[in-house]
Amino acid sequence: MRNFEFHRPASVADAVALLRGNDSAKLLAGGQSLLPIMKLDLAQPSDVVSLAGLAGADGLKEIRSEGGDLVIGALVTHHEVASSPEVRRRIPGLADLAGGIGDAQIRNRGTIGGSLAHADPAADYPAAVLALGATIVTDRRRIAADDYFTGLFSSALEADEIITAVRFPVPECAAYAKFPHPASKYAVVGVMVAKTGGGARVAVTGAGSKVFRVPAMESALAADFSTDAIRSVTVDPTGLRSGGEASPEYLAHLVTVMARRAVQACR
């Protein structure tokens, strides 16, 4: 780990100001992704801007219902999402997903905003955000989930932009089925399925360079929301992650299996 300047701003605006014009500054939320890569020198930020001083501000630590949506503040931890009665009542599949991230220590520190800003291709939250058609709220705008994830560890966020909340429309039902890596517990394949009045959305994390939807499954499920409807719907292995521990063929197979299990578990 390299030396860095540590900042603890008291407002979102102050945090943005610290990021502005400084390409090698990094935001620190729960630190569950940033600190491990700093430890290995894979990230060497000149400045670390901690959001710990913002906890009380702007609803960053709040979970609330607003106009039919479930709104989760960016600094809400995975454990808080998993154990929130509000999340459990409105989108139980989202609470289940949060309860399966990493391990207990990670869930106590890691935040939803931090996870989405990091945009790890094997993280769990991206599948929820994309399948539920959520909106990423930042200090300056709202970004639709479909426009947010742009590639491997990259998002539509500007360099000095800070996520403040995530707005989830409440589906009829949703569920996440995850095939975890036995060692890292990241998703080898994770599939979130959501059924809404307008149809169904299926989002896959882990298998590709970024989270992606599966239109063929979505249309099949829109017509018939059942496991049988997607039993023979497969994704093309050629687009999937290769050179890793799991082969593209196996990943493609797991996508279908996990999608079926998510449909089965949908509630």
Added chain:
Amino acid sequence: MSEPVSGQGMGASVLRKEDRRFLLGKGRYTDDYLLPGQTHAVFVRSPHAHAKIRSIDARQALAAPGVLAVLTGEDAVADDLGGIPCGWTITNKDGSKMVAPPHPAMVKGSARHTGDPVAMVIAETRAQARDAAQLVEVDYDPLPAVAHLNAAVAEGAPKVWEEAPGNVCFDWHIGNAAATEAEFAQADRVISLDLTNNRVAPNAIEPRAANGNYDDVADRYTLYTTSQNPHLTRLLLAAYTLKVPEHKLRVVAPDVGGGFGSKIFHYAEELLVLWASKRVGRPVKWTSDRSEAFLSDAHGRDHVTHAELAVTADGKFRGLRVRTLANMGAYLSTFAPAIPTYLHATLLSGPYVIPAIYAEVKAIFTHTVPVDAVRGAGRPEATYLLERLVDKAARELGIDRVEIRRQNLIQPDQFPYQTPVALEYDIGDYPATLDMALAANDHGKFAERKAESETRGKLRGFGISTYIEACGIAPSALVGALGAGAGLYEAATVRVHPTGSVTVFTGSHSHGQGHETTFAQLVNERLGIPIENIEVVHGDTDRIPFGMGTYGSRSAAVGGSAIVKAMDKIVDKGKKIAAHLLEASVADVEFADGKYRVAGTDREKTFGEIAFTAYVPHNYPIETVEPGLEDSAFYDPKNFTFPGGCHLVEVEVDPETGVVEVVDVTIADDVGVIINPMIVDGQAHGGLAHGIGQALLEECVYDADGQLLSGSFMSYCMPRAADLPSFKVGNHVTACTHNPTGIKGVGEVGAIGVPPAVINAVLDALAPLGVTHIDMPATPEKVWRAIRAAAGGAA
């Protein structure tokens, strides 16, 4: 199960004396030692599996803050440091000796595996040394590399050593080839199997560390190190590497957080911190981090084997033929050549009567980290291939897998049993442990459990392994004849203090085994002293007698026997003192329950009274008995000990994903006489976790170019509690016949017995789908591919 034993002696589940300091976080490990003037070392390691080193430019590093020195292989040679020796020499089939290439402490000329040490940076702080290490400019010329066994023996493979054509280190055999051929010629069936034994990393929870200090006033070196055998390290430093006489060397292995074999060996870093300390005039400490451990700790296993079993139509074993390639890595680690030979091929008879056995082992150099002993060390490889082969024989012959074992087991009345591969088993009762395990597993109801699993979409499989192992290593004369460079006795000193408390100095080393408790229990049993009044000292060559350390499940069987022999001398001396005080003849004095008594009378003296008299000899047989009460013993075992037993495993396979879940593990072991059942159970549990890890989760994966792909816990999967069921562990005791304790040893049984039981269970679950083979680790994708291939799809 036997009744719990009360008290503190043999058979009592006494809580571990050492746990208080461990649970409070007050253990003192090597990295905890901060010496006055402490400096820190970080190694620059080769990122290439094979590369010529054109030049090393340390100027920038030397100019970095806090840097005291940057040392290289050239400096080591200039100071006449010796290479790391190999402690075991194997003789080839043709009578010539194995190829033992040089193993420099730091490379000079060429690096031969990723992680090979190239330079050493010493600085005021560890962070400064780390930063400066990145500034050492090494100009590498990468060369072709080979990591895998089959590639290393292929025509035209990159050469690891010029002096080893075909990358062969040795080509060795054991057994009677002609007798085995004759059995195969007459056999009704020959069952054959090709398999691999996966390469594993030891991964002790405490990474290796070494802190070297040269005292120029006393002209004496002290090394704190994570070692399982500090005297062996001192011996090798003195005789081969540092070349300083032993009285000028103190080696301390303080609290050590696990070893699993990997801390037996003398590693370059131990030598280099001592050498560097003299050069910089201050103590030098190195502590491995986890990533570095994967690239520098000796790995284990890594065999490719072809095995054949000759059987009669009714399932009698007649002959066994085995051809194994064993990966040695780039250099020969301390005991590496012994592992695939004398700790592997000599075990191929297992617990069975097999009239003829012939095994050939070729050891192969590759551009990988050296391979040496890891928990079980050769015996897991032997057990795995034999138990896989036995299962396959049962399936091909249509015989029940339990019954084929039962009918080939050596029977209790056949001991001592001479195998065709050198070993003579002294005692055992294999049918008893088989029956005990089957009963505890309620094996008769397996079909019901399988049907229940099926209702949940899971394929349930039953796996069995009946195994033996050889431990309590080992008779010195025997291992010497087989090529060992050391004797394998153990030493103990028992010092009785004037008020009757006791300090035991042992050559064994505890790095998780609980010797401070179990050895105290041995003393309690013999001398009747409460364990609170007994201290066990180990791990410091300035305090303990010359001993060989802990590995091969030898501490209780060999080290414990040395303590018992020393206590015998003390009891005998005490009798002479008691006879004098009680005015009786020595022959009439008995010792029991901590009291000397004139036989048939109530005249007695307590052990404490005798101890006091020995040190305050006012009324004393001074003409014939020396004052004091302290004695030492060296115990050299007459034979190996032979624990054995039966391990049963049930798994559930998810046929859609290939995920294997271990749902039941039931074992019955015979580890000989038990000192502390709680600790024995704990050892069995740890070994089972280790073995299940190898079977399902763990593998060191090198790519074809010798890059280690599984170099962190993000990819190398260690077993965790959630991966394991509650274990059902039972013991059936037959006492070892040739040592004074009856103890056989338990540290490795889980890692030896359980891997084949796991894989046999997986194959049993998949048998209805037509799957007949899978290699360890049986990862989900491998299982899924096996299912697909059996169904006629692409593998």
